[in-house]
Amino acid sequence: MSKSKQPTMEELAERIIYSDRYSDDKFEYRHVILPKAMLKYIPKSYFSSDDSGLLRILEENExxxxxxTQSLGWEHFEVHAPEPHILLFRRPLPAKR
Known part of the structure; x- marks a missing residue:
């Protein structure tokens, strides 16, 4: 009986789910759902220092x-605490003329 191969970070990245965009009067939002197995490949420095198991707010390069992958202007602004593999993003709406 062969042991099943663990997916690579690249294979898991192909399974990232991006929500539809939604907005309020200031920002456009979307949430990004990482495959749960991806969390074990993310560098430990990306997690909060309080041992909660939550990702901290990540910089764009992180x-x-x-x-x-998403277009320019998005910022990671919150982690959904009950499900740490869900990251919330926002970007300002264009100024109205």
């Missing part, structure tokens, strides 16, 4: 570095 979230892009783990395989999240």
């Amino acid at each position: 979230w892009r570095g783990i395989g999240i």
